[in-house]
Every structure is written in structure tokens, then in C-alpha cells.
Amino acid sequence: MPLVTTGELVIRAAAERSAVTAFNIITLEHIEAVITGAESMNAPVVLQVSENAVRFRHGRLLPLARAAVAAAERAAVPVALHLDHVRSDDLLRQAPGAGFSSVMYDASRLPYAENLAATSAAADWAHSQGLWIEAELGEVGGKNGEPPLDAHAPEARTDPADARVFVAESGVDALAVAIGSAHAMTTRTATLDHDLLERLAGTLAVPLVLHGSSGVPDTELAAAVAGGITKVNVGTALNIAMTDAIRRFLAAHPEAVDSRAYLTVGREAMVRAVAGTIRVIG
Numbered sequence: 001m002p003l004v005t006t007g008e009l010v011i012r013a014a015a016e017r018s019a020v021t022a023f024n025i026i027t028l029e030h031i032e033a034v035i036t037g038a039e040s041m042n043a044p045v046v047l048q049v050s051e052n053a054v055r056f057r058h059g060r061l062l063p064l065a066r067a068a069v070a071a072a073e074r075a076a077v078p079v080a081l082h083l084d085h086v087r088s089d090d091l092l093r094q095a096p097g098a099g100f101s102s103v104m105y106d107a108s109r110l111p112y113a114e115n116l117a118a119t120s121a122a123a124d125w126a127h128s129q130g131l132w133i134e135a136e137l138g139e140v141g142g143k144n145g146e147p148p149l150d151a152h153a154p155e156a157r158t159d160p161a162d163a164r165v166f167v168a169e170s171g172v173d174a175l176a177v178a179i180g181s182a183h184a185m186t187t188r189t190a191t192l193d194h195d196l197l198e199r200l201a202g203t204l205a206v207p208l209v210l211h212g213s214s215g216v217p218d219t220e221l222a223a224a225v226a227g228g229i230t231k232v233n234v235g236t237a238l239n240i241a242m243t244d245a246i247r248r249f250l251a252a253h254p255e256a257v258d259s260r261a262y263l264t265v266g267r268e269a270m271v272r273a274v275a276g277t278i279r280v281i282g
Contacts, residue, residue: 003072006080006102007132007173009044010207010231019225019281022046022082023274024235026053029267031068033238035075037274044078045278048233049100050085061091065098084233092122096129104176104209108136116166123171134231137166138178140211157196160203167206174231176209179224184236185215192220194227201228209233214240218280225281234277238270245269 009020023034025047038045047068054061065081072079083095083103095103103126107118119135126133138158158177167175177200180192190212200208207230213221214237221232246266250256 001073001075001078003069003099003101004044004078004080005132006046006082006231009046009078009080010132010174012044014207014230017226019230019232020044020046021274021278021281022048022084022231022233023238023277024048024050024053024084024233025064025068026056026239028067029242029263030238030270031064031071033242033267033270034274035071035077035079037271038079038278039076040271040275041278042077043278044080045274046080046082046231047072048082048084048235050235051083051087051091051106052085054091061094061098065100069099086122089122092125095126095131100131102132102134102173104134104136106136108139108176112137112162112166116170119166119170119172127171132173134174134176134209135166135170135172136176136178136211137163140176140178140181140183157193158200160196160199163200164203167204172206174207174209175204176211176233179210181210181212181216183212185212186236186240188215188217190215190217190220192216192224194223197224197227197229207231213237213277221277221280222282232277232281237273237277241269241273242266 013020025031057064068081081100083100085106086092086103087106105119105122107115123133139156156178179197181190208228209231210224210229211233213232213234246262249262249265
């Protein structure tokens with residue numbers, strides 16, 4: 001079916017008091033696994049391409065984006081395409097011509113005033129191009145070789161009063177909030193601050209996004225969705241599933257040289273991971 005927009009999926013999820021799952025993709029196998037997993041659950045899904053993934057692909061956005069668009073148009077469920085954790089203004093400006101309906105502009109590393117100024121400028125440009133835009137306030141951390149983050153440090157959390165002003169003055173359509181998760185976690189041990197989430201949900205009129213969801217246990221994830229999270233970002237969990245499956249296959253078949261054999265089991269493992277996450281968030 002034709003591509004849908006991230007905004008419409010998130011708005012629909014918010015109206016239903018549920019969430020849409022957004023999976024970060026790196027390879028064609030990621031794309032196929034996410035769509036197959038979503039189809040098995042008859043659920044809409046967002047394919048996300050991060051700035052880090054673009055860097056891995058020699059700085060070229062279009063090859064992966066065009067593969068995602070082609071796969072999405074043949075999917076049996078609604079699929080949207082989202083450009084994630086953009087710090088480069090040049091990359092931001094490539095989004096409309098590559099099939100993306102939304103971007104996450106990440107100036108969260110900057111002090112509050114600079115984050116607000118940069119995000120406001122990005123939001124103005126994005127809206128002029130018909131793009132839905134997400135930003136981050138607080139420190140989810142764990143990306144781009146950043147030092148380990150104490151996700152429970154008070155200064156890392158999203159302050160509701162700051163968030164209300166930030167959203168109003170920047171004009172963003174959604175906000176990624178720091179409530180105890182962190183990017184690139186390889187263990188599911190994150191504990192979320194549900195009291196803070198309740199305050200944020202009661203303060204802000206825009207959809208709330210949870211980053212670093214791979215490190216969040218199922219019960220915490222389900223509670224976060226019940227508490228107001230409407231977009232759940234997942235990336236590392238797919239890489240863990242793929243890598244573990246390939247390692248086991250190659251250990252059992254040391255003679256294997258055809259990459260299709262081990263990529264198949266890696267892709268199948270990611271399908272199961274996608275379906276499992278969608279099942280948890282409903």
C-alpha cells in the first residue's frame with residue numbers, strides 16, 4: 001500500500017491510547033524483517049533511518065531510503081518512513097526528496113537555549129516542507145560514542161515546566177522525553193520514572209516518544225504506553241537478535257560461506273523481535 005505519514009500513525013495511536021512502534025533500519029534485511037513482523041501482527045509500523053545509519057552507508061541517504069520506500073509500498077500494513085536523530089542540517093534538507101514524512105531533529109546535546117533555537121529553526125523549515133518533526137529535551141544519551149549516562153540523574157530527566165515552554169516556543173509536533181531509558185542498552189534493565197511520565201503527559205499536548213526502548217523490560221514498556229507514550233523507538237534489540245542468531249548459525253555451521261544462509265536466520269530472528277515488541281505495546 002502507499003506510504004503513510006508518521007504523524008497520522010502517531011495521532012491515531014494517541015487517540016486510541018496506544019502507541020506505534022518505530023524500528024531503526026540499517027540493512028535491507030532490517031527493512032524486510034520489520035515489515036514482515038508488523039504484517040504478522042497486522043500492525044502499522046515506522047521505519048527509521050538514523051544519521052548514524054546514513055554515515056555507515058558512506059553518507060548516502062537515498063539507497064537505503066529508496067529500498068525502504070519500495071518495500072513499504074508492497075507491505076500489507078501501513079508503513080511510514082522517519083529520519084531519526086538528525087544533527088546535520090544538510091541531511092535534514094534531504095528528507096523530503098527521499099520519501100520521509102517526518103524527522104527527529106536532535107539538538108539535545110546543546111544547552112537548553114541553544115537546543116531551543118536550533119530546534120525552532122529546524123521546525124520552521126520542516127513545516128514549510130510538510131514534515132512532521134520530533135525533538136528531544138533531557139538526556140537519553142548513549143549515542144555517537146557519548147560517555148555512559150546515568151539515566152536516573154536528576155539533570156538527565158525532562159523537566160515538565162521546561163518541556164511546556166520548549167514545545168510551545170519551538171513548535172515541534174512530538175517530544176522525546178528522558179524518563180530513565182538510554183540508547184544502545186544491551187540488557188533490559190532500565191527502570192522508568194512513571195511519575196514523571198504522568199506529569200509530562202498531563203503538561204504537554206503533543207505526543208510523547210520513548211527512545212532507548214530496547215533496554216526497557218516488557219512490563220515497564222507496557223506501563224509507559226499506558227502512561228502516555230505514543231511512539232516507541234527500537235533499534236538495538238534488532239541488532240542483538242540478528243547478531244545472536246548469526247553467531248549461533250556460524251558456530252553450528254563453520255563451513256558456511258554463503259551469506260544468504262546466515263542472513264536468513266538473522267532476518268528471521270529480527271522478525272520475531274519485531275512481532276514481540278508490537279505484541280507488548282498492543
